[in-house]
Amino acid sequence: MHQVAQTGYLLSVAVSLLFLVLLLSAWRGRLSGVLLWLAVFAQMIWSSMALLWHATEAPFWLVSYAITDPLRYLAWLALLFSLLKPLQQNQHVLVGWLQHRAFWFALPVFLIITVFIKELAIWWKVLTGVNLHYVVMLALSVFCLILTEQLYRYTRKEQRWAIKFLCLGLGLVFVYDFYLYSDAMLFNQIRADIEAARGYMALIYWPLIAVAVARNPRWSVDLFVSRALAVRSLVVLMAGIYLVLISLAGYYLKSTNSEWSEALLLVFVFAAAIFFILLVVSGGFRARIKLLVGKHFFASQYDYREEWLEFSRRLSQADQNEAQQFFPQILKAIAELVDSPGAMLWIRQPNNRFQYQAHWCMHPPAQDVDLGPLVGFLEGSGWIIDISEYKNKADVYESLTLPEWLLQMPLCWAIVPLKLGDELVGVVVLATPRASRPINWEDRDLLKTAGQQLAGYVKLYSTTVALVDARQFEAFNRLSAFVVHDLKNVCAQLSLVTTNAQKHRANPAFIDDAFGTVENAVQKMQRMLAHLRKDRVDAITTESILVAPVLVNVLDTRKVQLPHPQIVDFDEKLKVRADSEKLASVLNHLIQNAQEATNDDGEIEIRVTEESHDVLISIKDTGCGMSEEFIKNRLFKPFDTTKGNAGMGIGVYQSRETIEGFGGALTVSSKTGQGSQFMVRLTKADQETTNNNNTE
Secondary structure: OOHHHHHHHHHHHHHHHHHHHHHHHOOOOOOOHHHHHHHHHHHHHHHHHHHHHHOOHHHHHHHHHHHHEEEEEEHOOOOOOOOOOHHHHHHHHHHHOOOOOHHHHHHHHHHHHHHHHHHHHHHHHHOOOOOHHHHHHHHHHHHHHOOOOOOOOHHHHHHHHHHHHHHHHHHHHHHHHHHHHHHHHHOOOOHHHHOOOOOHHHHHHHHHHHHHHOOHHHHOOOOOOOOOHHHHHHHHHHHHHHHHHHHHHHHHHOOOOOOHHHHHHHHHHHHHHHHHHHHHHHHHHHHHHHHHHHHOOOOOOHHHHHHHHHHHHHOOOOOOOOHHHHHHHHHHHHHHOOOOEEEEEEEEEOOOOEEEEEEEEEOOOOOOOOOOOOHHHHHHHHEEEEEEHHHOOOOHHHHHHHHHHHHHHHEEEEEEEEEOOEEEEEEEEEEEEEEEEOOHHHHHHHHHHHHHHHHHHHHHHHHHHHHHHHHHHHHHHHHHHHHHHHHHHHHHHHHHHHHHHHOOOOOHHHHHHHHHHHHHHHHHHHHHHHHHOOOOOOOOEEEEEEHHHHHHHHHHHHHOOOOOEEEEEEEEEEEEEEEEHHHHHHHHHHHHHHHHHHOOOEEEEEEEEEEEEEEEEEEEEEOOOOHHHHHHHHHHOOOOOHHHHHHOOOOHHHHHHHHOOOOEEEEEEEEOOOOOEEEEEEHHHHHHHHEEEHHO
């Protein structure tokens, strides 16, 4: 019997120690937490003394076992008194009884002390023939049972759900001790089999006490048991019971001693194993276990922290670049909150109609359907609609009439509105969960909150798609503007040729210039058409080029308009990193602007100089000039022009973008009535090559 008792008390020590660690890690420093911790600690010490005595049978450990037995009762008494104290404010019957609580607490202390007075114990034994220790422990168990009953009785009915498991657990401890010591008084000895079972009782009363602690945060102990751990523990327990039953059935088949017993046993074992595996992998079975644990072992059905973190993680992983993946992923996120195996989504369109968008693991309607009056009801109320409840009690939803096609779909369980503020963004229809159940208030609150979060994601996605479309149109419009701008320049060149043709058609030099202008216009048109044929815009590339040929060609082109630009300072050997065609286009535009801003008798000076590692191209005119405010706010702003219908307002903007693409800079200085100066700064090609060689 000692070996059986050792196992029981070892289990009691292990469970007590685990419970003690949980309490210690979550204690917040209040009295109730201290008393609870002391009671558990005393229970663990008592179990340890009992284990050591049964393992060694040494007299010292027997005395320690006997001493710690009543001491643990003092710890439980202190906890019960602390829990009873707040009740005296509400129960007048308890007030008079607790006025003498000092006496009621001193009485068990006195009884315990008498056990350790040897003379008194011997005198009592001789006088009554009963061990004084048995009497004291019996009195303590009765006294603690009375306090436990008082705690349950005077707790208000609506609060008893939080205290009942503590009363059941402690009641089990005290009733079993009452049975043990009353039997010992009757037979004048403690029966070994009853005493050996005391350790195993810890496997029953500790879980009950743990549930009570978790339900009472006012005890200042936040004892948290993971729902996942609870579900797995219940599955393991059920698996153990299942295996025990299978073993008993197998033993029965084996004991029949028939010629079929071996064959039947093998078939039975394999069939049982397959059935067990099917249960373990079954989603419906896991869903029912999860529902059972959440409903009966926890104050709330959901672990909201874990659910919301998982919901947010799934939403953040949704691929917004692909609509075919994005919507099913967000539907999966909200469906798995309530263990639903499927969902469908309708989204509001720009015309305010709701169009079917996507589904996840659920067959969509066969054709494009209309949600009808459901939209107005959801937009006004924001309710979560339980379809089963609607079928049985339609009056709950006032005047709502659900579409017939929705009622005919067998898997539909709930309708969730996706509301963002007062706007109904979308509607989600969820399939019946694996563990079918009616929708309670926790389901409604969770789905309503998740629907609001989901509405934000759907609205953000729709806005993003609209923004992408708008950017594509913007890029197309900008490209069109650049094309029109280049066409305008080509048209201006050809107009000058046709305007002067009548006057100078007999002049060979004019003919040569006219052909050159037409050839240049054709080249520009060909380059423009080549860019338009491409599916993408090539990145700006640069190479080492001489400035002189580019500038000379531009000046030859601009001779058709007055005043003619003059070069006043120029080093023909300077090279820059740029693209010759794009640089020519920039210089042509800047010189043309200078000509248009300057009178025919004005001056335009061009300088090409070297400064440190850069080449500076200066274009200075004596035209009308620009104000500082105009330069700051309007000059480089696209589609803003001072030329009326004659200009697009993108020439200077495009020039700056091109120069910066070369790695340079375009700056301007000007004063009204005093002219302007544009400065093009480009990297000197020879210097850059030298630096690269030195680096290598």
